[in-house]
Amino acid sequence: MPEVRSGSQSYWGAGGPPRPGRIEYRLIRESVVRDFRRGRLGRLDVCDAQPELLRVARNLGRETTTECPICEEAKLVHVSFAFGARLPAQGRALASGELAKLARSGDEIACYVVEVCTECSWNHLLRMFTVGGVSGNRIR
Numbered sequence: 001m002p003e004v005r006s007g008s009q010s011y012w013g014a015g016g017p018p019r020p021g022r023i024e025y026r027l028i029r030e031s032v033v034r035d036f037r038r039g040r041l042g043r044l045d046v047c048d049a050q051p052e053l054l055r056v057a058r059n060l061g062r063e064t065t066t067e068c069p070i071c072e073e074a075k076l077v078h079v080s081f082a083f084g085a086r087l088p089a090q091g092r093a094l095a096s097g098e099l100a101k102l103a104r105s106g107d108e109i110a111c112y113v114v115e116v117c118t119e120c121s122w123n124h125l126l127r128m129f130t131v132g133g134v135s136g137n138r139i140r
Contacts, residue, residue, distance in 0.1 A: 022129040029124045033069045046070055049121040053079065056093045057116035064115070074119035078126070084109040099131065108133025 035041045047070060049057075061077030068074050080094040084107050094102075094111075102109050109131050116123045 022127060024127050025125050029126070032124065036070060043070065043120070047117075047121040049116055049123040053114070053116060053123060054118055054121065057118050060093050060095050061116060061118075062096060066115070068117035068120060068122055070122040071117060071120035074117050076115045076117055076122075079114045079116055081112045081114070082109050083112075084132075103131035106132055 032041065032046060036043070036046050057077050057079050061079045064076045064078060066076045068076055080099060081091045082094055082099065082102055083091040084102070086105070086107055087109070091112075099109075099111060110128065111131060112128050113126045114123055115126050
């Protein structure tokens with residue numbers, strides 16, 4: 001399984017710079033981490049992953065080379081979620097390769113990538129993008 005990077009170590013990985021319809025939350029992430037390191041936020045404020053997110057991260061998360069910015073002990077994992085008309089209302093956590101299949105369905109799918117530390121419960125929304133639909137976006 002290929003490794004992915006997050007945080008300040010990458011921009012979009014192999015995807016290049018943001019395309020229209022992609023939103024990156026990197027600046028917000030850096031602000032939260034900076035506030036934690038300056039003591040403005042406590043560990044309980046930033047390490048608040050829900051049990052279900054931690055379960056999904058352990059079972060479906062893609063390992064990264066990025067160290068957790070909070071505990072600085074564990075490597076982060078990325079978890080992808082998809083929301084669309086033919087998907088469950090609560091969305092669907094995606095295993096590797098599933099997004100490409102969903103994108104080919106023709107339906108517009110909203111995708112969210114969350115980074116998670118399964119050791120200290122840090123989590124942060126990294127990016128949101130859409131695939132499929134009338135715009136014909138294809139996942140690369």
